[in-house]
Amino acid sequence: MRDFISMKDFTKGDILEVLRVAKELEKKNEELLKNKIVGSLFFEPSTRTRLSFTSAAYRLGAKVLGFDSPDATSLKKGESLRDTIKMTEAYSDVIVMRHNRDGAARFAADIAKVPVINAGDGANEHPSQTLLDLYTIEKEFGNIEGKKVAFVGDLKYGRTVHSLTKALEMFNCEFYFIAPEVIQIPEYIVRELEKKNIKYHILNDYKDVLKEIDVLYMTRIQKERFDNQEDYEKVAGVYIIDKESIVGKCKENMIILHPLPRVDEIKIDLDETKHAKYFEQAANGVPTREAIFSVALGLVETLNCEILEKDI
Numbered sequence: 001m002r003d004f005i006s007m008k009d010f011t012k013g014d015i016l017e018v019l020r021v022a023k024e025l026e027k028k029n030e031e032l033l034k035n036k037i038v039g040s041l042f043f044e045p046s047t048r049t050r051l052s053f054t055s056a057a058y059r060l061g062a063k064v065l066g067f068d069s070p071d072a073t074s075l076k077k078g079e080s081l082r083d084t085i086k087m088t089e090a091y092s093d094v095i096v097m098r099h100n101r102d103g104a105a106r107f108a109a110d111i112a113k114v115p116v117i118n119a120g121d122g123a124n125e126h127p128s129q130t131l132l133d134l135y136t137i138e139k140e141f142g143n144i145e146g147k148k149v150a151f152v153g154d155l156k157y158g159r160t161v162h163s164l165t166k167a168l169e170m171f172n173c174e175f176y177f178i179a180p181e182v183i184q185i186p187e188y189i190v191r192e193l194e195k196k197n198i199k200y201h202i203l204n205d206y207k208d209v210l211k212e213i214d215v216l217y218m219t220r221i222q223k224e225r226f227d228n229q230e231d232y233e234k235v236a237g238v239y240i241i242d243k244e245s246i247v248g249k250c251k252e253n254m255i256i257l258h259p260l261p262r263v264d265e266i267k268i269d270l271d272e273t274k275h276a277k278y279f280e281q282a283a284n285g286v287p288t289r290e291a292i293f294s295v296a297l298g299l300v301e302t303l304n305c306e307i308l309e310k311d312i
C-alpha cells in the first residue's frame with residue numbers, strides 16, 4: 001500500500017510500473033477493487049479528476065462515497081480537516097483528496113491509516129495528472145525518454161506543471177518554460193534542474209521553439225490562485241494558440257497537451273488537428289487512475305497473476 005502525494009516520492013521504475021499497469025487495465029476489465037470503498041474528498045471544484053477517479057473505481061468494482069460540496073459537510077460547523085480525514089479513513093479503504101492548501105495531501109497522508117491519493121493540493125502538485133500525462137506521451141511516441149517539452153502559461157501556480165517537471169527530469173527531457181515573468185516556473189524547480197545538469201530554457205514566447213519541441217503543454221492562467229485580481233488581468237489571455245498559429249509551424253508529430261479546463265488559451269479550431277491530444281489525455285485518466293488505485297492498495301501482484309495467466 002502506498003500514498004500518491006508528490007512525484008518526488010516516485011522513482012522512474014515506480015512510474016513505469018504504474019504506466020504498465022494502466023496499459024494492462026485499459027485492455028481488460030478487472031474487478032480488482034471489489035468490496036473496496038473509495039473516500040472521495042473534493043474541497044475544490046473538479047470535472048476530470050473527480051469523474052475519472054470515480055469511473056476508475058466503478059470499473060474496478062469499488063464503491064465511492066463523498067460529498068457534492070464541502071458546505072454539505074461538518075467542516076461547515078467548524079470541524080477540522082484532521083477529524084474529517086479520521087472519519088473518512090474509518091469509512092473507506094483509500095482516500096482521494098483535492099484541497100486548496102499546498103501540503104494538505106501530505107497532512108492527510110500523515111493522519112490516515114489508509115492510502116491517500118493527492119488529487120491536487122493548491123498550487124503544489126497533481127501527481128495523478130502527471131501519470132496520465134506521461135501515459136499519453138508514451139502512447140503517442142512509444143516512449144518518454146529525451147522529449148523536448150514546452151510548458152506555456154501559468155507555471156508559478158500550475159500544480160500540473162510542477163509535478164510533471166519532477167517526473168520528466170527522470171526521463172532526460174529538455175524543458176522550455178514559457179511564461180510572463182510574474183508567473184514563471186518557481187526558482188526551486190530551476191535549482192533542481194541545474195543541480196542535475198538538465199537542459200532548460202526560460203522564455204516568454206513559444207513561436208521560436210515550435211520547430212524544436214515534441215510536446216506543447218498549455219495551461220490555463222488560474223484566476224483563482226492570484227491574491228490580487230489586477231495582477232491576474234495583466235497576464236490573462238497572454239498566450240492564445242489556434243490552428244493558424246500552430247499548423248505548419250511545428251514538428252509534424254508535435255502534440256499539444258493541456259490538463260484542462262481551458263478558458264481561451266486553445267481555440268476550438270485546433271481541436272480537429274492531429275496535434276490536439278488533450279481530450280485523449282483526459283480520457284487516459286481512467287486507466288491511469290485504475291492503475292493508481294491498484295498500486296495504492298497493493299493489488300498489482302493479483303493483477304499480474306490474473307493477467308499473465310489469461311495472456312498465456
Ligand code: CP
Binds near residue numbers: 045
Ligand atoms: N485536470 C484537472 O485537474 O481537471 P479538473 O480540475 O476538472 O479535475
